[in-house]
Amino acid sequence: MKGNEALAEAAIRAGCRGYFGYPITPQSEILEYLALEGRSRGMIVLQAESEVASINMVYGGAGVGARVMTSSSSPGISLMQEGISYIAGAELPCLIVNVSRGGPGLGTIQPSQGDYFQAVKGGGHGDYRLLVLAPSSVQEMADFVFDAFDLADKYRSPVMILADGALGQMMERVSFREYDPAAHLVAKPWATTGKPVTRERNIITSLHIEPEKMEQINNRLQEKYRQMALHETRCEEFQTADAEYLIVAYGLAARIAQGAVEMARAQGIRAGLLRPVTLFPYPTDAIRALADRVRGVLVVEMNAGQMIEDVRLALEGRVPVRFYGRTGGIIPSPDEVLGALTKMVNEDVLHIEEVS
Amino acid sequence: MEHQTMQPDSPVLECVYSRPGTLTETRFHYCPGCGHGVVHRVLMEAVEELGIQGETIGVAPVGCSVFAYNYLDIDMQEAAHGRASAVATAVKRLLPDRYVFSYQGDGDLAAIGTAETIHTVNRGENILMLFINNAIYGMTGGQMAPTTLIGMKTTTSPLGRTVEASGFPLKITEMVATLPGAYYVSRNSVHTPGAVRHLKKAILKSFQYQKEKRGTCFIEVVSNCPSGWKMTPLEANRWMAEHMFPLYPPGEIKVPK
Amino acid sequence: MAIRGSVSFETEVCKGCELCIDACPQESLGLSSGINAQGYHYAVLVKDNCTGCVNCALVCPDAVITVYRENRKGGKAPVAVISNVTGNITVTLDDERKNP
Numbered sequence: 001m002k003g004n005e006a007l008a009e010a011a012i013r014a015g016c017r018g019y020f021g022y023p024i025t026p027q028s029e030i031l032e033y034l035a036l037e038g039r040s041r042g043m044i045v046l047q048a049e050s051e052v053a054s055i056n057m058v059y060g061g062a063g064v065g066a067r068v069m070t071s072s073s074s075p076g077i078s079l080m081q082e083g084i085s086y087i088a089g090a091e092l093p094c095l096i097v098n099v100s101r102g103g104p105g106l107g108t109i110q111p112s113q114g115d116y117f118q119a120v121k122g123g124g125h126g127d128y129r130l131l132v133l134a135p136s137s138v139q140e141m142a143d144f145v146f147d148a149f150d151l152a153d154k155y156r157s158p159v160m161i162l163a164d165g166a167l168g169q170m171m172e173r174v175s176f177r178e179y180d181p182a183a184h185l186v187a188k189p190w191a192t193t194g195k196p197v198t199r200e201r202n203i204i205t206s207l208h209i210e211p212e213k214m215e216q217i218n219n220r221l222q223e224k225y226r227q228m229a230l231h232e233t234r235c236e237e238f239q240t241a242d243a244e245y246l247i248v249a250y251g252l253a254a255r256i257a258q259g260a261v262e263m264a265r266a267q268g269i270r271a272g273l274l275r276p277v278t279l280f281p282y283p284t285d286a287i288r289a290l291a292d293r294v295r296g297v298l299v300v301e302m303n304a305g306q307m308i309e310d311v312r313l314a315l316e317g318r319v320p321v322r323f324y325g326r327t328g329g330i331i332p333s334p335d336e337v338l339g340a341l342t343k344m345v346n347e348d349v350l351h352i353e354e355v356s
Numbered sequence: 357m358e359h360q361t362m363q364p365d366s367p368v369l370e371c372v373y374s375r376p377g378t379l380t381e382t383r384f385h386y387c388p389g390c391g392h393g394v395v396h397r398v399l400m401e402a403v404e405e406l407g408i409q410g411e412t413i414g415v416a417p418v419g420c421s422v423f424a425y426n427y428l429d430i431d432m433q434e435a436a437h438g439r440a441s442a443v444a445t446a447v448k449r450l451l452p453d454r455y456v457f458s459y460q461g462d463g464d465l466a467a468i469g470t471a472e473t474i475h476t477v478n479r480g481e482n483i484l485m486l487f488i489n490n491a492i493y494g495m496t497g498g499q500m501a502p503t504t505l506i507g508m509k510t511t512t513s514p515l516g517r518t519v520e521a522s523g524f525p526l527k528i529t530e531m532v533a534t535l536p537g538a539y540y541v542s543r544n545s546v547h548t549p550g551a552v553r554h555l556k557k558a559i560l561k562s563f564q565y566q567k568e569k570r571g572t573c574f575i576e577v578v579s580n581c582p583s584g585w586k587m588t589p590l591e592a593n594r595w596m597a598e599h600m601f602p603l604y605p606p607g608e609i610k611v612p613k
Numbered sequence: 614m615a616i617r618g619s620v621s622f623e624t625e626v627c628k629g630c631e632l633c634i635d636a637c638p639q640e641s642l643g644l645s646s647g648i649n650a651q652g653y654h655y656a657v658l659v660k661d662n663c664t665g666c667v668n669c670a671l672v673c674p675d676a677v678i679t680v681y682r683e684n685r686k687g688g689k690a691p692v693a694v695i696s697n698v699t700g701n702i703t704v705t706l707d708d709e710r711k712n713p
Contacts (some may be wrong), residue, residue: 017450018446018450020446033403044446046445046446049471049472049474050471052471052472053475056443056446057445058437059433059436060444060446060447060450061450063433063443063447063595064446064450064451066450066607068446068450081434081438082416086436090434098433181461192432192433192447192449193451193454194410194411194412194430195409195410195429195430197410201429201476202424203433203434204433204434205434207434208433271478311475330605367617368683368684369617369619369683369684370681370683370684371666371681372665372667373678374679375676375677375678375679382624386674386675387628389630389632390674391674392674393673393674394673397674397676400620421666441713455642462617535658546672547672547673548636548672549634549636549667549668549671551704552671553671553673574660589631589632590632590635592630
């Protein structure tokens, strides 16, 4: 199946009750698939007038306790930032999918990873974070939907799946996990469903005028993010056990980097790959654990260098970090990555020779 | 109240009106004489009379009435500025048997929220949209609104609104009424007892139409802003009747056949 | 004889906006001379000719008014029997009886 369609099918199976979105290349297939398949299987699928309206519909739907989602691509995700901040501040669960394209501005319709900062560091205003899952295959495009809804409900927090245009468009085999939504749904006593006489009214809001109350809310949010860091951090390692040189890459870039690692190994370079799966919370500890064993780290991204900052933070200057990236929606080839890796290795060897 | 000894022939007086039980104990923070208070009260009287307190969900705007959820004893959501009708759309689509309303001022509905307003009505969402139009941005200190009259002084039109600088007052209600998704469009006010009675009827009708899934009910309330207009409440109501009604005449703008 | 009525005000909540005074067809209402804890003069009954028409309560933005009216139709048990309304009434029912 196509990545976008696999994601959409997974949403139906995960018990998503409402999808509110707007067409934008390269993810319109999600809306289109759901307009047919979703509606016929009981989902509310509404093509809104804009991404702004979409995210606010997600807010309303999440507030009544339903599993709801939206999807868009980079410029549309920019439009959603206000709504995302409100959703985080009101502590509402939902899924937001970004099938990134080249930017900034209207950019291109080709894939990119230029929205890392936006996704991981905030994007909208205020002290909130999104839990961000980065798939690197069509299978993960599907799998992460189930995880995302479960995590969103667990933490009462918005979750983002950060993919790119290539993942959205590529066709791969996918199998959908056995999943009974009824077994995964959690009680939401805070939802606005119409107040029975047995309880006080529920209010969904992110407005807290008294500073002490606002601080309390912020502390609660930060504690959530700490818990996420403790329990939900995920990454994958490929041939890192004896690696001298480490590549850190996520999503599509990680698949390309994996190819480069295999080629490097064939040339006698002991390379390895660490692929962050959650971009927030970031697998800082896993990277730090490798710092003592590797001589150099190469970060590969389809942007001008965003995740590299988190890698540097994790390494705390103990290991040199190099970057290889392409912008404009150009996908680097394994050869290019191998070239960057080899260059790093050679520079390192040169350095050793100079010193000794 | 102490009980006085009454003369044998003094009449027994029944209570014929008291504050609706569907308002919370929290008293309104609005300025003296502000129309918001009347609209909140009338809306909750209607909810009480219809017995739908447990099935009603409201969406509050950004503006003076951002704290509406502190006053109305129903489940409520606070929306981002301008987005109340989008939020209400999702609530209604997912809970179609509840009574859903959005409550917005003129900036919320006719400036930043214009797209959401038009499209919610265009989709004929089965909700009640309440539009409180006092031709000014009260909460932020009295700036010009899309509905501000030509020549009207506000903090951002200190010498009076001019067409050259700021265009024309926006008659959004008439625009909305042209859409087939708008089932019932009514413009009201709350400055006289008769006007208040009319508003209440309009609200009761709107909830009935919502039950019958007829489409969007859109009620504008031309209202005052004594603080922003720098008048007493009585002066403000008189000014409103004299100056705003010619442009925004109360009446039934679109009624079902 | 006109229908008898009366009103009571939550004087501490009233903001003295005077809309009820303006709406009363009987000119029964006025502002108090004193002020409440919020600093407002509040609405009070100044005459005893209230007919319980509810006009004042209809325009009140703060829902401070409760209205009472004589039930001439009979048969119904009263919801509330008026006794002492507020300390600010200048004319009581009893007085009216004495001074028609």
